[in-house]
Amino acid sequence: MAADMLIEKIYMSCPLCGKMHDVGKMRRRTYTIIKDENVEYDETYYFCENSDKDENEFCNAAMLNQNLLNARNAYRVRHGLLTSDEIVAIRDEYGMSQVDLARMLGWGEVTISRYESKAIQDDAYDIMLRLVRDNPLQALELLNKNINSFTNEKALEIRNKILEKLDRTGKEFLTRKALEGEYAEFMLPSDANGYCVLNIDKLEAVISYYAKQVDNLYKVKLMKLLWYADVLAYRENGMSITGLVYRHDVMGALPIGHYRLMSLERLNIREEIGYNYLLMIRILPIEDMDYSVLNKDEIAQLDKVIEKFKTYKAKDIVDYMHKERAYKNTNSGEVISFSIAKDLREL
Ligand SMILES: [Zn+2]
Numbered sequence: 383m384a385a386d387m388l389i390e391k392i393y394m395s396c397p398l399c400g401k402m403h404d405v406g407k408m409r410r411r412t413y414t415i416i417k418d419e420n421v422e423y424d425e426t427y428y429f430c431e432n433s434d435k436d437e438n439e440f441c442n443a444a445m446l447n448q449n450l451l452n453a454r455n456a457y458r459v460r461h462g463l464l465t466s467d468e469i470v471a472i473r474d475e476y477g478m479s480q481v482d483l484a485r486m487l488g489w490g491e492v493t494i495s496r497y498e499s500k501a502i503q504d505d506a507y508d509i510m511l512r513l514v515r516d517n518p519l520q521a522l523e524l525l526n527k528n529i530n531s532f533t534n535e536k537a538l539e540i541r542n543k544i545l546e547k548l549d550r551t552g553k554e555f556l557t558r559k560a561l562e563g564e565y566a567e568f569m570l571p572s573d574a575n576g577y578c579v580l581n582i583d584k585l586e587a588v589i590s591y592y593a594k595q596v597d598n599l600y601k602v603k604l605m606k607l608l609w610y611a612d613v614l615a616y617r618e619n620g621m622s623i624t625g626l627v628y629r630h631d632v633m634g635a636l637p638i639g640h641y642r643l644m645s646l647e648r649l650n651i652r653e654e655i656g657y658n659y660l661l662m663i664r665i666l667p668i669e670d671m672d673y674s675v676l677n678k679d680e681i682a683q684l685d686k687v688i689e690k691f692k693t694y695k696a697k698d699i700v701d702y703m704h705k706e707r708a709y710k711n712t713n714s715g716e717v718i719s720f721s722i723a724k725d726l727r728e729l
Pocket residue numbers: 396397398399400401403430431432433
């Protein structure tokens with residue numbers, strides 16, 4: 383456990399030694415037991431250097447609450463549950479109070495207040511909260527169902543906020559669901575997806591990152607670049623980046639659901655007519671993309687792939703891929719497993 387750290391000294395009347403003096407406000411990493419589990423978290427406390435070892439620390443009420451909240455949030459992060467801040471963010475987005483959100487969900491009025499302060503939500507409650515956050519259509523449905531719990535004015539106000547969000551994210555949500563539908567049979571980490579379940583946030587970031595660095599990026603080339611990055615990441619970290627599943631296609635590895643993939647609402651796509659009157663799908667960077675979903679290793683792997691194939695035309699990269707063992711040892715239409723794919727030629 384790391385050593386205790388001094389945050390600041392505060393001159394106050396110390397309840398331990400009874401004198402006015404500089405009391406140290408300290409922070410340390412500690413642990414507690416929550417639901418039979420050892421949970422590590424950050425704890426803040428005051429330290430009196432005039433008192434003896436057995437009783438030289440104290441907390442005020444606000445600190446105590448914050449410490450408890452930190453511990454519970456650490457438990458939530460470990461279990462993939464929404465943290466108290468994330469629950470607050472859901473309410474803020476829809477302009478709702480704690481009681482409003484509880485009423486919309488048809489829960490007891492203090493439920494949300496408890497989740498933001500003391501209690502840890504069960505899985506079923508967590509799923510409901512996520513639905514409301516991620517699917518504004520669902521939120522609208524719930525609001526209509528429990529509309530009698532609200533004044534007309536409040537109901538209208540919330541409805542407008544939901545419609546705003548629907549405008550902003552509704553289409554993206556629906557196109558994501560369509561792609562996720564194609565991946566229903568790959569919901570678990572396996573050799574087919576590189577031990578990573580489809581992650582559309584990362585997928586969009588990767589595509590935008592490539593589009594930013596590679597001039598004239600079209601669909602055929604993008605599909606190969608995705609495959610190389612996933613395989614490289616799998617080889618180096620034991621886990622792919624996007625969770626896409628690739629099949630053996632005439633032109634090399636092609637992800638399952640590639641039409642739906644290219645229809646993701648957030649992607650910046652331009653359709654162009656090529657010389658041969660074929661429709662060309664050009665990929666441009668997403669303007670406000672947040673690349674922080676990709677870690678340092680993943681960015682390095684993307685850079686490596688870009689460095690190698692930057693100047694390759696679609697045909698060149700297809701030819702290059704045709705010589706990979708992953709391609710030669712699989713049949714048309716077959717899923718290219720990552721355990722075969724990892725024997726890449728050096729990039
Ligand atoms: Zn003291």
